[in-house]
Amino acid sequence: MKNQENAAGFKIRFKFYKKDEYKYLSHLNIVNIITRALRRAGIKTKYSCGYRPKPKINFSNPTPLGVDSFAEYCDVVILEDIEECEFLSAVNLELVPQMMATRAKKIDIKSASISSDISVCLYCFELDAASSTVNFINEFTESVKNNIKSKSDFSSSIFDMMVKTSNENIIFVKLYGYVKIFKNLNNEIFKFNNFLEFFQNWIKKYNIINISYIKKEEIYIFKDNTLKTPMEII
Numbered sequence: 001m002k003n004q005e006n007a008a009g010f011k012i013r014f015k016f017y018k019k020d021e022y023k024y025l026s027h028l029n030i031v032n033i034i035t036r037a038l039r040r041a042g043i044k045t046k047y048s049c050g051y052r053p054k055p056k057i058n059f060s061n062p063t064p065l066g067v068d069s070f071a072e073y074c075d076v077v078i079l080e081d082i083e084e085c086e087f088l089s090a091v092n093l094e095l096v097p098q099m100m101a102t103r104a105k106k107i108d109i110k111s112a113s114i115s116s117d118i119s120v121c122l123y124c125f126e127l128d129a130a131s132s133t134v135n136f137i138n139e140f141t142e143s144v145k146n147n148i149k150s151k152s153d154f155s156s157s158i159f160d161m162m163v164k165t166s167n168e169n170i171i172f173v174k175l176y177g178y179v180k181i182f183k184n185l186n187n188e189i190f191k192f193n194n195f196l197e198f199f200q201n202w203i204k205k206y207n208i209i210n211i212s213y214i215k216k217e218e219i220y221i222f223k224d225n226t227l228k229t230p231m232e233i234i
Helices: 020-024 027-040 084-092 134-149 192-205
Strands: 010-018 057-059 068-078 101-107 120-128 158-165 170-178 210-223 226-228
Touching: 010 084, 020 068, 027 057, 027 068, 084 101, 120 192, 134 158, 134 170, 134 192, 170 192, 170 210, 192 210
Parallel strands: 068 210
Antiparallel strands: 010 068, 010 101, 057 068, 120 170, 120 210, 158 170, 210 226
C-alpha cells in the first residue's frame, strides 16, 4: 500500500438499507458485505498506512438485530474520482435487494467521520390497534407522551417523541434517541434493547395494542442548533 501514501483520494458518503432477513445480520457482517461489494465493483479504496493497512471506510452506528434499517451510512475514501450515480450503480450490482445503496454524495476529504458526528437516531414503532376506539387511541397517545417521554427512566435519553394514527387504526410512535452525550443537555445515550423490553411490558395494559413493526428510519447530526441528515450537512 506504499504507493497510496501520497494519494489524496476522494471521499464518498453513501446511504443504504438492510431489511427482511438481512436485519438479522450483525454490524460486522454488514461491514464485511459492503467492503467486499466495493472490492468486487472495482472501487479502488484507499488503505491506511502501517504494519496492518485497513481500508478507509467508516460506518454509522450499529442497528439492533432484528430491526429493519433504512438509514445505514458509510464514508469511504477512494483513489479515483467517480460520479455518484456511477458509484451507486457499480456497488448495487454487487448487492442484493435486501440491502442496497440509495444515495451517494462526494464530501470533503477532511469532513468528520460519520460515526463521530451522529447525534440522534430515529426509530419508528408501528402499533396495531385495529380493534380500538378513537377515544381509546387518544388516551393511549396522551399516555405515551406524558408517561414515557416525560416521566420514564428513559426520558433523559429521548430527544423527542411523536405519536400519530392512520385511518387503519395503526399507531406510529416516532422516537428520537440520543446516540452520544452532550454535557450542556445532561442527557443519556438511548439504549434500544432496554427500551424495547420496557415498551413491550408497558403496552400490555392495553390488551388490544401490539407492536407490529419496528424500523430505524433516519439518523441526524446537530448542525446550527437543528437536526440534519448526514446528506444535508455536506
